[in-house]
């Protein structure tokens with residue numbers, strides 16, 4: 121039974137009526153409101169192309185009934201390959217394997233999306249092999265403790281222009297491969313988030329200072345992507361609605377940022393939280409309780425006319441249902457819950473909640489905090505540690 125059949129059957133049963141109802145965004149219709157957020161798993165081949173293991177990871181989620189699956193993140197430029205076996209989309213040679221991945225996801229009734237990333241200062245020079253770029257030459261307080269030669273170079277106007285084109289070309293490749301949602305990663309302290317935030321952007325040119333200037337780079341990328349792909353795919357932007365650092369972005373800042381992004385062509389706003397300095401906000405541990413970031417999404421939703429997705433410690437469709445039905449968000453992303461049990465949507469929709477394998481919130485999946493080279497899950501045998 122594919123995703124559409126699961127949702128249609130469920131809607132007849134009046135179970136999880138809001139969360140399992142379809143949503144049309146632009147030309148794309150999602151069968152339900154459950155999203156798999158972008159998860160870097162480092163399961164790609166050594167050259168960054170889609171491997172069988174990566175294909176298996178995402179087709180499992182599609183088989184399980186998830187409405188929208190973001191694959192990725194995928195690296196847009198050769199100067200930001202920050203991990204071994206991270207997915208790449210900086211050359212046309214990646215298109216055929218991506219095409220197969222998106223085809224297999226769509227065949228199962230899910231909508232395939234991809235997230236595009238440049239890590240900026242949140243990387244290691246020893247891995248990247250060249251200068252780390254950031255809006256201002258301010259070291260990342262976390263990464264700079266990890267290597268003695270860590271330095272950051274202020275990005276030049278020429279580099280901004282080059283990377284703008286890299287993001288746009290990556291989006292065009294993704295659409296050619298069949299992605300229906302293109303997500304621009306402007307969250308979690310990576311390059312575009314660094315530009316947006318007064319915390320990390322101290323520039324005095326057209327790309328720094330005022331809010332309009334700080335938003336200029338991401339807005340130019342959104343506009344450029346829209347002009348190249350037309351209405352062939354939905355453009356999503358992921359932002360950290362609260363960076364949880366002193367002097368960083370908080371929800372009121374988005375009152376003016378969101379209209380700029382919407383005007384440029386954003387169709388979907390994906391709200392998360394945190395940067396590396398506030399890592400526990402990126403993958404919230406148990407001590408932060410359940411749904412710690414829903415209110416941030418609902419704050420930003422007040423400024424948005426496009427649909428809004430929330431994320432963070434949402435572990436059941438019952439919780440997702442209450443978020444959607446109360447109007448706090450239009451979509452609910454579930455990361456760890458779906459990795460622990462990729463069939464959580466299907467099982468919930470068929471009243472088999474008792475069979476769901478639950479995430480224990482050990483957070484060992486957050487491999488970059490444990491030193492593991494790739495993602496593994498303590499409770500899902502398909503993704504147990506291979507060591």
Ligand SMILES: Cc1cc2nc3c(=O)[nH]c(=O)nc-3n(C[C@H](O)[C@H](O)[C@H](O)COP(=O)(O)O)c2cc1C
Pocket residue numbers: 157158159160161192193235305307308358392402403404431432433434453454455456457485486487495
């Ligand atoms: C292994 C792992 C990889 C992640 N990779 C990404 C990523 O590539 N892009 C991104 O925006 N967020 C990434 N995140 C954050 C998740 O998308 C999500 O926001 C986070 O896991 C919180 O959701 P959850 O509580 O449902 O797991 C990652 C998280 C984990 C644990």
